[in-house]
Amino acid sequence: MPSEFELIRRYFNRPCAHTDLSVGDDAALVRPASGMQLAISTDMLIAGTHFFPDTDPCDLGWKALAVNLSDLAAMGAQARWAVLGLALPDVDEPWLSRFADGLFHCADQYGVDLVGGDTTRGPLAIGVTIFGEVPNGSAIRRDGAHPGDEIWISGQPGLAALGLACLQQRITLPTAARTRCIHALQHPEPRLALGLALRGVASAMLDVSDGLIGDLNHILERSGCGAEIDATLLPLTPLLAAGADEPLARRCLLAGGDDYELLFSAPPSMQTTLAALSTQLQLPLTRIGHITEHRGQLLLREVDGRLLPPLVSGYDHFA
Amino acid sequence: MPSEFELIRRYFNRPCAHTDLSVGDDAALVRPASGMQLAISTDMLIAGTHFFPDTDPCDLGWKALAVNLSDLAAMGAQARWAVLGLALPDVDEPWLSRFADGLFHCADQYGVDLVGGDTTRGPLAIGVTIFGEVPNGSAIRRDGAHPGDEIWISGQPGLAALGLACLQQRITLPTAARTRCIHALQHPEPRLALGLALRGVASAMLDVSDGLIGDLNHILERSGCGAEIDATLLPLTPLLAAGADEPLARRCLLAGGDDYELLFSAPPSMQTTLAALSTQLQLPLTRIGHITEHRGQLLLREVDGRLLPPLVSGYDHFA
Structure with missing residues (x-):
């Protein structure tokens, strides 16, 4: 041996x-x-x-x-x-x-x-x-978000969680969708080019490993502010197209782990820059809400206009 | 929770x-x-x-x-x-x-x-x-040993192996010796001050984690030379005093893992410097042999003068 x-x-x-x-x-x-x-x-x-x-x-x-x-x-x-x-x-x-x-x-x-x-x-x-x-001094930390900043997510969060549910035989998806979701779970692409390009653009950032809502809370804690997510802006369509129903798609998007997409805040003045960057990197960048001054308060504005706490949370190895 | x-x-x-x-x-x-x-x-x-x-x-x-x-x-x-x-x-x-x-x-x-x-x-x-x-350039690597350099070991290798044998109930030692040996196993002191002081003094160095002979072989491989260890120079007395018999003391000293002492080579001209350093750091530094030009050949000169391969080797997690 x-x-x-x-x-x-x-x-x-x-x-x-x-x-x-x-x-x-x-x-x-x-x-x-x-x-x-x-x-x-x-x-x-x-x-x-x-x-x-x-x-x-x-x-x-x-x-x-x-x-x-x-x-x-x-x-x-x-x-x-x-x-x-x-x-x-x-x-x-x-x-x-x-x-x-x-x-x-x-x-x-x-x-x-x-x-x-x-x-x-x-x-x-x-x-x-x-x-x-x-x-020196150029790193994008979690503590730089300001009220009024917009909240962005890269790529397609939720696919990895759908892939995991497939492997656990908790759901069944059409073959092509199943393959794509399991690939997202097992072969995440670290968004290094995006991260570099966001120096001087994003005010706070982290990668989504434990679920979008749970991880966004880390930015809010460190930055001392709140956030409002707009349900109408969530990129649910690809998850629905993969075969998930609406509640599952939303849960995977907001609370699914293992996405390794970048979640970041940026001033509204950066919208044009971010649109150009998305084209250049051929990577979707989706605005999903904004930072508020209400420390620690994370709310979801539903399609009907009501503001509610999101009924999902992040992944905790010891919960 | x-x-x-x-x-x-x-x-x-x-x-x-x-x-x-x-x-x-x-x-x-x-x-x-x-x-x-x-x-x-x-x-x-x-x-x-x-x-x-x-x-x-x-x-x-x-x-x-x-x-x-x-x-x-x-x-x-x-x-x-x-x-x-x-x-x-x-x-x-x-x-x-x-x-x-x-x-x-x-x-x-x-x-x-x-x-x-x-x-x-x-x-x-x-x-x-x-x-x-x-x-830059001051690190003491494994590949700098030269024929003629002397081989040195810090502290007291072998105590940790005796401590392990106690815990495994393979040997019984007097209480004070047992305590000292188990302490050596569980509370190793990294030789950082010695390491710093050996810049410009030692020609090659490593720490003994898998046994003195096995680790010395790493220096020989990387430096492309051989070594001769002199049995009469081995610091066996403290191991014998702790209650080990001669064969066990030798095996622990030459092949015991977990010592975390520094094993190094240095030109003979450094003897005075090393003696002063030993006093200053209150840490034994023992000369146990020398580097030879016989690539890959590690021999032990026995007390009776015969040169033999050491019949011990290092620890391998997969052996």
Whole structure:
């Protein structure tokens, strides 16, 4: 059986593009550019909690890196380096090979060097820590939203939650829609280009991992304001077209996890800029409401004009 | 039950000393000093693989950070920041509180800011990624050993392995010795001050986590040379005094894991410097052999003068 060191050499040691010292020493050495802040984020993915143990390891490798990259996108940072911690119940080389393929496919696509890691025996768990660069003071934080700012969401939130419901056999969708929704769940695209383009445009931002409403609440808490979401603006049509009924579509859109779309606030003066950006990136950007001065108050304006608390919330691993 | 976010706020969000943006956004923001390389290392600790599930969480919190700090020490880097990934089977607040106490005790002692993390449900697993700074080109790597350099080890390797054997009830030691050995196992002191002082002194270095012989082999591989260890120089006396017999003491010293002492090579001209450093840091530094030109050949010169391959090897999680 190959050793821990041989496994790392065989599957996780590939040439780096912008790293002084990579896998194989006590620590990696990298050189952040002068005038830059380093953005750091970490996520753990646990079999049974975050993914089905029989998930295609290629998808899993992609997603393990993609969800971390999404955190950098949400800061407006340029992705640069990553390290990987991997606990495996046993050495399954075909599994490892496909996992590494998925991981490096994502790394190559977004210009990330994998610079270090740790492989050990244990229940299947994946920990990724990611590093990006952002010019001093340019990061888009959660605490910059102001009353009057408009609230925007990228892409199509809700598809991943529909995909999960399919895999859990809680719903049945037509084949093409099912395939698209499961792909959204297993192969999220981190919105790095959008994140970079939103520096100086968005006033606050995060990525939607635990559900749109729950995550919007984090912006409201940190920014000390409230929000009003307009039900008539929600991009429900693609979810309805996929085969969801209206209540399910709304729940998936507002409370579905695993979307990894960017949710951000921006002054109304940015509408033209955002429309141009949407065209340039070929990525829908949808205005869904606005920030209010009512600290901590998140309301949904229904189609009939009533203002109600949204009856959905975010995902909590310990709830 | 408190939410994931409330747990993080309650136990892992403490004031930072040198961090622009800490826990609570998509990513932390830190600012490495100009002219510095960033040293990055990650380690995963899994219940049942790296520690007994009933280990005192305070010791565990200390050790999770300490073993990562040891990797920075081994590069000659100054410790600066850390992030934590924590998978927990359930929310046990007294456990979390003690774990955080141990972790922050270590962080405070070595000047580390905990800047981010991820808490999730799963089999108990701890992932720490650590960041340090080292002036460009000053890191002490594994690939700098030269024939003629002497080989040195800090502290007392072997105590942790004796402690593990006690806990596994494979040996019985007198109470005081048992306490000391278990303390060495559960409360390793990362040799950060030594690591910094060895910049410009040591030619190659690593920390001994998987056993002295196994880890020395990593230096030999990377440096393309060999080594001869002199059995008469091995610091066996403290292990014998603790109650181990000669074969056990030797096995613990040469192949025991979890020591987190620094193993390094240095030119013979550094002997006086190293003696002074040992006094200054009140830390034993023991010369145990020298580097040879025989690529990949690690030999032990026995007390009777014979040169033999050491009949021990390092720890491999998948062996």
